[in-house]
Amino acid sequence: xxxxxxxxxxxxxxxxxxxxxxxxxxxxxxxxxxxxxxxxxxxxxxxxxxxxxxxxxxxxxxxxxxxxxxxxxxxxxxxxxxxxxxxxxxxxxxxxxxxxxxxxxxxxxxxxxxxxxxxxxxxxxxxxxxxxxxxxxxxxxxxxxxxxxxxxxxxxxxxxxxxxxxxxxxxxxxxxxxxxxxxxxxxxxxxxxxxxxxxxxxxxxxxxxxxxxxxxxxxxxxxxxxxxxxxxxxxxxxxxxxxxxxxxxxx
Amino acid sequence: xxxxxxxxxxxxxxxxxxxxxxxxxxxxxxxxxxxxxxxxxxxxxxxxxxxxxxxxxxxxxxxxxxxxxxxxxxxxxxxxxxxxxxxxxxxxxxxxxxxxxxxxxxxxxxxxxxxxxxxxxxxxxxxxxxxxxxxxxxxxxxxxxxxxxxxxxxxxxxxxxxxxxxxxxxxxxxxxxxxxxxxxxxxxxxxxxxxxxxxxxxxxxxxxxxxxxxxxxxxxxxxxxxxxxxxxxxxxxxxxxxxxxxxxxxx
Numbered sequence: 001x002x003x004x005x006x007x008x009x010x011x012x013x014x015x016x017x018x019x020x021x022x023x024x025x026x027x028x029x030x031x032x033x034x035x036x037x038x039x040x041x042x043x044x045x046x047x048x049x050x051x052x053x054x055x056x057x058x059x060x061x062x063x064x065x066x067x068x069x070x071x072x073x074x075x076x077x078x079x080x081x082x083x084x085x086x087x088x089x090x091x092x093x094x095x096x097x098x099x100x101x102x103x104x105x106x107x108x109x110x111x112x113x114x115x116x117x118x119x120x121x122x123x124x125x126x127x128x129x130x131x132x133x134x135x136x137x138x139x140x141x142x143x144x145x146x147x148x149x150x151x152x153x154x155x156x157x158x159x160x161x162x163x164x165x166x167x168x169x170x171x172x173x174x175x176x177x178x179x180x181x182x183x184x185x186x187x188x189x190x191x192x193x194x195x196x197x198x199x200x201x202x203x204x205x206x207x208x209x210x211x212x213x214x215x216x217x218x219x220x221x222x223x224x225x226x227x228x229x230x231x232x233x234x235x236x237x238x239x240x241x242x243x244x245x246x247x248x249x250x251x
Numbered sequence: 252x253x254x255x256x257x258x259x260x261x262x263x264x265x266x267x268x269x270x271x272x273x274x275x276x277x278x279x280x281x282x283x284x285x286x287x288x289x290x291x292x293x294x295x296x297x298x299x300x301x302x303x304x305x306x307x308x309x310x311x312x313x314x315x316x317x318x319x320x321x322x323x324x325x326x327x328x329x330x331x332x333x334x335x336x337x338x339x340x341x342x343x344x345x346x347x348x349x350x351x352x353x354x355x356x357x358x359x360x361x362x363x364x365x366x367x368x369x370x371x372x373x374x375x376x377x378x379x380x381x382x383x384x385x386x387x388x389x390x391x392x393x394x395x396x397x398x399x400x401x402x403x404x405x406x407x408x409x410x411x412x413x414x415x416x417x418x419x420x421x422x423x424x425x426x427x428x429x430x431x432x433x434x435x436x437x438x439x440x441x442x443x444x445x446x447x448x449x450x451x452x453x454x455x456x457x458x459x460x461x462x463x464x465x466x467x468x469x470x471x472x473x474x475x476x477x478x479x480x481x482x483x484x485x486x487x488x489x490x491x492x493x494x495x496x497x498x499x500x501x502x
Contacts, residue, residue, distance in 0.1 A: 014288060015281035015424065019417045026415065030266035037265060072419075157411070162434045163441055164277065166270045168323075173266065183413045187459055190414055208438055 004133040006039035007079040012070050020191060021072040025182060025198075026175035028069070029062070032094045032107060033174075035078045043131040047168075050128075054116050059174050060089065061110040061143045064198040068104050075099055082132035084141065085124055088112060090134065091141045110143060144199045146241040147229045150217035157184045161210045171205040177240040181230035184216040189246075193226065197245035204239045206232070212239065224248045255384040257290035258330040263321050271442060272323040276433060276449075277426035279320070280313070283345045283358060284425075286329045294382040298419075301379075305367045310425050311340065312361040312394045315449040319355050326350055333383035335392065336375055339363060341385065342392045361394060395450045397492040398480045401468035408435045412461045422456040428491040432481040435467040440497075444477065448496035455490045457483070463490065475499045 016027040023031075040046055050056055070076045077097040084091045089110050096105035112121045113128070129136070159180050167173040178200070182190065206212055212234045219227045224247055232240035267278040274282075291297055301307060321327045328348040335342045340361050347356035363372045364379070380387070410431050418424040429451070433441065457463055463485045470478045475498050483491035 013281070013285045014419065015285065015426065017419070018415060019419055019421060021419055024415055030264070034264045034266065160408070162430070163436075163438050164269060164275055164430055164434065166438075168265065168268070168270055168272055170270060175266065179413070179415055183415065185414075187414050 003081040003083050003135070004043075004131075005079055005081040006035065006042060007077055008035050008038060009075055009077050011075045012072055014072050017072045018190075022069040022194075023071070024179075025069075025195065026179045028096075028105070029175045029178060032078060032080070032096075032109075035094070036080050036092060036109075039080055039082075039132075045128060045131060050113075051116060055113050055122070055128075056116050056169060057111050058114050058121075059109060059202055060112050061202070062198065062200040063108045063143045064195075065106045066104070066195050066197065067102075068194065070096070070098065070104065076104075077101075082129070082134040083108075084137050085129050085134050086136070086138055086140060087123055088121055089140070090124060090129065108141070108143065110141070143201075144243075146199050146201055146243040147227070149215045149229045149231045149241075150219075151215070154215040154217045155184050155186075156216075157214045159212050159214065161206060161208055161212070163208070166208050171207055174202065177202070177206075177232050178242075180212065180214040180232055181216065181240070181242050181244075184214040184230070185218075185228060189218075189226075192249055193246040194249050195244055196247050198242060200240065200242040202240055204234075204237055206234060206239050210234050254332040254334050254386070255294075255382075256330055256332040257286065257293060258328055259286050259289060260326055260328050262326045263323055265323050268323045269441075273320040273445075274322070275430075276320075276446065277430045279347075279356070280426045280429060283329060283331070283347075283360075286345070287331050287343060287360075290331055290333075290383075296379060296382060301364075302367060306364050306373070306379075307367050307420060308362050309365050309372075310360060310453055311363050312453070313449065313451040314359045314394045315446075316357045317355070317446050317448065318353075319445065321347070321349065321355065327355075328352075333380070333385040334359075335388050336380050336385050337387070337389055337391060338374055339372055340391070341375060341380065359392070359394065361392070394452075395494075397450050397452055397494040398478070400466045400480045400482045400492075401470075402466070405466040405468045406435050406437075407467075408465045410463050410465065412457060412459055412463070414459070417459050422458055425453065428453070428457075428483050429493075431463065431465040431483055432467065432491070432493050432495075435465040435481070436469075436479060440469075440477075443500055444497040445500050446495055447498050449493060451491065451493040453491055455488055457485060457490050461485050 079095045094107040215231045226246040228244045230242040330346045345358040416427045466482045477497040481493040
């Protein structure tokens with residue numbers, strides 16, 4: 001594996017956890033992106049430096065393999081590496097390890113770079129990718145597309161974008177889409193199941209004061225396993241799609 | 252001042268900030284309560300230990316004096332001390348300091364202790380207060396009551412309690428009430444003004460799936476200064492009240 005890695009440790013605080021004291025998925029992505037932000041800063045490629053060149057990273061896709069989510073008071077280690085890039089996309093891996101050094105979560109993120117003035121994807125400049133030691137390869141890394149929501153059976157919940165949903169990029173922070181997808185599921189289901197796999201795709205940004213709908217349909221594989229499929233929509237526009245795999249929690 | 256103090260430092264992460272890169276008020280209270288939680292744990296009085304005695308701390312009031320909110324990438328020091336207690340209430344102070352040692356925020360929190368099975372305030376046991384070195388005094392510390400909302404002029408926004416709003420106490424986390432109050436104000440107002448003082452009172456807990464309304468009225472003192480008054484209501488029940496003082500941000 002090419003690339004220069006960066007890592008940091010983090011003690012899980014109570015407000016980063018759900019009612020069962022597990023780290024929440026929205027907070028997981030916040031923590032991951034904090035560590036990749038540190039990595040970029042260390043290499044002299046902070047968001048401010050990029051903004052000075054009219055550039056900003058955007059997240060296109062997440063793919064996650066989750067053995068378990070860390071719990072309140074655990075100290076985790078987050079390692080990240082910019083693995084590979086092509087003309088338009090950069091692929092960054094994250095490994096979350098517990099105190100014994102076991103990898104409990106693996107995440108691959110597909111990033112794109114936009115022109116801030118044009119709000120459009122641009123070609124990745126070599127002098128931005130080179131410091132990470134990322135390997136150039138023409139090939140695309142295929143992240144499985146989320147499956148379609150079964151509209152007839154979907155549960156729906158509506159959200160009105162809040163002031164604190166907006167981040168310094170002036171659009172809804174990526175972690176909020178994850179919160180909206182999960183919140184459309186029943187609390188009992190969330191309490192009794194754990195997420196084992198997720199694939200997500202960002203289609204179009206959501207802005208302040210917009211209204212979105214979170215649609216979720218569920219497929220039962222057997223007594224233990226479920227798949228849920230999710231859309232976040234504003235009107236007819238699909239903003240975000242996701243598919244999650246779940247298994248029943250042990251006693 | 253009596254009491255044994257505890258402190259910790261914290262680096263402000265981007266996801267703890269608003270779109271202007273200042274620490275959000277909801278995240279400020281999360282950080283404060285993390286440090287007081289550490290303090291209790293250090294003294295052998297963690298929430299788990301208390302739960303084993305059918306007890307849990309609840310927040311009754313916050314009073315805050317804010318010179319400025321820290322910014323993204325700043326490292327702050329949070330100091331806390333259990334200052335004083337009486338039959339029913341414990342008063343804890345927090346001091347947030349910047350890297351130069353200047354106190355930028357002072358917060359006084361009034362805590363009560365409830366019986367978990369009865370959901371009712373109980374008398375503070377001496378053997379729970381004594382380890383903190385807090386002074387017993389019969390006198391009540393008066394925290395100014397929030398002013399009433401001017402209903403005729405109030406702005407309103409509705410919220411449906413989400414799965415991730417609920418903490419391990421199975422009710423809405425205290426930081427969410429603050430988010431709801433602020434979110435009812437205009438984004439332009441929030442962007443152009445900074446909070447200088449807050450007094451808040453928790454009246455009745457809100458539970459999962461409940462619907463609440465956030466009402467906010469504004470009083471202009473002069474071109475630079477405003478007071479906003481807030482109610483969080485579920486039906487006719489007032490759950491939370493707050494008054495905030497604001498001043499126009501400098502250039």
